[in-house]
Amino acid sequence: MATLTDTPYIIAPQPALPRLTRAVTGTDQTGRTVDLRVVEERPLTIYLNSREIVTAMTIGDYPVYLALGFLRNQGMLSDDDTVTGVDYDEELEVVVVRTAVVTDHEAKLQKKTRTSGCAVGTVFGDMMAGLDDLQLPETPVRTSDLYTLAATINRTPSLYLEAGAIHGTVLCQADQPLVYMEDVGRHNAVDKIAGWMFAEGVTATDKLLYTTGRLTSEMVIKTALMGIPTLVSRSGFTAWGVEIAKTVGLTLIGRMKGQRFTCLAGEQRLIRDMDPAEVADEPHRQSRKAAE
Structure with missing residues (x-):
């Protein structure tokens, strides 16, 4: 299991989402004006140590969990890694994840697959990597x-x-x-x-x-x-x-x-x-x- 140090996680508070916007309806001939609530989109740039990995379009909540999970699911952060710190800059919209051992992921980063995920997902390296020897539990x-x-x-x-x-x-x-x-x-x-x-x-x-x-x-x-x-x-x-x-x-x-x-x-x-x-x-x- 991954080891976390005493460095505190800085997690942004739940944002005031969604925002109000003015719209005109098409349900009547007068073009009635209404206030609608729409979801925000904003960029979040994720770094692993000193290497910029990706900029994701997101709603802006839980940026640290998003960064850790993205790196974990991309195979750039394993259960054996020790995370020494996570820095989140709300103004710059940047998360930096720091590990005790710095691993070179340049080869993986050279191959990108744009997936069918909403907001355009990206997978680095071989999409199927790690599946060959996978044994999922037989949980009913x-x-x-x-x-x-x-x-x-x-x-x-x-x-x-x-x-x-x-x-x-x-x-x-x-x-x-x-x-x-x-x-x-x-x-x-x-x-x-x-x-x-x-x-x-x-x-x-x-x-x-x-x-x-x-x-x-x-x-x-x-x-x-x-x-x-x-x-x-x-x-x-x-x-x-x-x-x-x-x-x-x-x-x-x-x-x-x-x-x-x-x-x-x-x-x-x-x-x-x-x-x-x-x-x-x-x-x-x-x-x-x-x-x-």
Whole structure:
């Protein structure tokens, strides 16, 4: 497990998001003017020691968790690394992660893959690196927990419910949500979860990752490399995402809404302990939109 020194983490307070903006509606002939709440986007530049790694577009909250998780999910920060400090400059919008041993990642940084992630995701080096020898735990998944989580998360206050145009990712254990992160890009939200787990020393063996975003190859790869055995989404999936999930032994569940879900991989881990007929379907006023 990663070792953190006594250097304090400087985490920006939850920003006053979203901001108000003036708009004109098209629902009547008068062009009525209304005030809308819209989600912010701002750049965050991540450094590893003295090397600039990437500038990410993000909503601006939890910059330290985002930086740690991004580096962790890119294979630039491992569980064996000792983090000696994390500096966040709110004015410059820069996070610098410092480690006891400085590793040269120049070869990895030379290869960039732009992914299908919202706000344009980037993977450095070989996307499939680290998956060949991966052994995910055979943690069972109870359908009763899935139904409970879907209902609980859908009613949780969030930026999405306030303004839309944003993705949510939730780390869960059994039927309990543990950490809820949001961002304009689903990959950023996942990185924040990874950073929180890294900083807090949280194990992944018995965890489940829930997302509102599509189950693409990048989402599946990140979840697997985090060691989380189950990935659940309200949205649809891509063929490569499903193929990778089957290859690495990840339980992959999509289109989780009310009584319904589709298990694409790892179905042997499902324990059907609740009749779907007993599950209330989602009220329309609470239903989140999701990309199919």
